[in-house]
Amino acid sequence: MVEDTLFEFESDRSREEIAAYLRALAAEFDTDGPVTFRDGEYALAVTPPASAAFDVEVEREDGDGGSELEIELEIEWSENGTESSAERVESLDPDVGIQFTPESDDGEPSQGRFEVYRDRADEWRWRLVHRNGNIIADGGEGYSSKQSAIKGLRSVQHNAPGARIEDVE
Template sequence: MDEDLLTVADERSLTAVAGTLRAIADQLERGDRLRLEGTDRQVAVPLPDSVAFEVGLELEGVDESEEEDGDETDRGSESEDSGEAGDEETHFELEIELEWPVTDADAAEVVSTAKSGEQVESTVKTDRIDAECPHEVVAIASPPESLAEFRLFEDRAGEWRWHLRHQNGNIIADSGEGYTSKQSARNGIRSVVRNAPGASVLEERPE
């Protein structure tokens, strides 16, 4: 019998999706456990040395008879008509699937984070997740809207830089140096987005 330990489905920006996948990839690279947090629970499961890996990209909602005709113009107009009639829209679907065997029946650790009064499906529960590595738990529920944005620009010397600007106009952070290419500057932005949430604060006092 299948048991749904954690599911989150919403719509978000590509940047937010990339950040979530990147955080999950970091856990896969470290091994040990995969720790995820949804809207009402945290889940931790052990990771093996290797997994069955599958990636699939599908075009869904296409009528096979129309696909065989190969008439792109007619297909587009008919898709619009069918959409108005309430039929399923045509869309791309990217699926990434990892699968590995369970070696321990009690391997899944689940902690309820639901507020009082909310119903949560019963499953294996433990209080070990928060106590071990709370900073490693990946929040896959919809992230809050950012109050800042990165600005990527080319300076007078022809080098690329970035600013992190708050919505009030204040610059929160900057690249500190120029990059020879736009891609390198983008990589710098990605590094900040990736590493800043778990960064520690080092306070230095004058001697």
């Protein structure tokens, strides 16, 4: 069997950044559409089937420099006879897909998190929640699909970092 690595990214990240990435991955995986991985240069869209083998493994490796701990999460399925696919995507909306944000110079972890949820009218919504539990912002509208709500919050993430404050009277 020949193994071909289609996407790989490795970087030292804080626990908060890793958790945010895993939440974004879970949100993409929770939709019926593709799961898109981005590394800034290109994107890979993978469409998983309805069910797959899920493996969680914690390993300790002892060596000359001491020991290392590793957590491996693996989701595996056969491409034979399924509607799954994996394809490199060249031109992709910058608000689609999951990727680590560029490493910041200030080293400050985010004080908030985005939440995606269904409201009482069975529409998808997003909100930005401070670590103290206060809602800082929300999308202001319901979306028909979870993927659309995620696209809306990604647009805010992408377009707002340098937003200026305007006094509107």
